[in-house]
Amino acid sequence: MTTLLIVDDHAVVRSGLRMLLDGRQGMTVVGEASEGNEAIRLAHELKPTVVLMDLSMPHGKDGLTAIAELKSSLPDLYVLVLTMHDDDEYLFRAIHAGASGYILKNSPHEELLTAIQTVAEGNAYLLPTATKRLMSDYVQRLRAGEQPDAYELLSEREKEVLEWMAKGYANKDIAEQLIISVKTVETHRSHVMEKLGLKTRPELIKYAVKKGLLQFD
Template sequence: MTGSPEQPLRVFVADDHALFRSGLRTLIGTQPDLVCVGEAADGREAVDAIARSRPDVAVLDVRMPRLDGLGATEAVLAAPGNRTRVLVLTTYDSDEYVYRAIRAGASGFLLKSLPPEELVAAIRIAARGDALIDPSVTRRHIGRFATSLAPPPEPPELSRLTGREREVLLLLAEAHSNAEIARRLHVGEETVKTHVSRILAKLGLRDRIHAVVYAHLNGLVRDRG
């Protein structure tokens, strides 16, 4: 789903810091294609309010009382019929936070230090069904976790990928955006999007976050050197 002034994307905000919550609500209000449909100061309140308001995207802080943002993410995404995408925000880039967010199915794990325009862009990206992690988090934590494991045999489903699709997968694993991949491969962004869609379908992966994790855990990035 993409927002427009006529049908803006519905966004929900949850953070226990009133000042940050207010700032994020104000930022969303400056965008013609976004509208804030609710807010909460703790995770339990957020889960209940999201179930009622059914926003397109929920932006949840990791550290909240009663139920933290990761627990709230798990509850929201496990609800029957849920269509809300979740972005997890934090001032910390702990391994545990990243892995729990990924396992829960979050559409993004981002640091609060992200510039406002990039946060707004992340909301739009999540709403259209794509996923992202702050590149520094991807490179540092997923890569470190993967290199601590013994490299497994190459999964048989990798043989379904063409040479170009495998190259795109490796670039995804290095946290490059579609635009960056397009420049590196000297192709258009739409071509890259097509490759990514085919990679996900052939490997049975939910989104680009899981493609990144898949490539690291299967030793593809280490093979690249």
């Protein structure tokens, strides 16, 4: 029996996936979560075989951070990313974080079922086009001697928040600059600090200077 935990911030998506998957080909949906923190808690509680993980969840912990934390604490857990992002950046970050598979939300139902079964058996599942892109990038990085950088785990919005934080702006000011809510800034700020392993603002400023994100005249 393959047990599934569905993680997506849209209730209608979770409901649709449950209807599609529950009882199909030996699969059982044991839980649903709307963001990363809830997903981590339920994964520890329910011990599913596979977690279907969305990446973009604005309220709470995002998918990439959740994947990394889940794989750290539950290394035998399989995570299949189910996302709308057909983008190399998200693909590379998800695999780097520990995902076993990556599939798009617009994929045929049969392909999703195959992806789940493949991942549940301990194998990796990527779309053929994604596999080609991933291998090409990997080979290029090896040839260039490039080492993995936690900065790559940040979303574009998180990188923006990081730069404003390093410049000394308060959450309210950052919210005004990026035209988002203060609460959203606080969420992004938390994700940035977690992903980069930073604890204090001085550490963040030092990191930003080292990365060349701050320029001084």
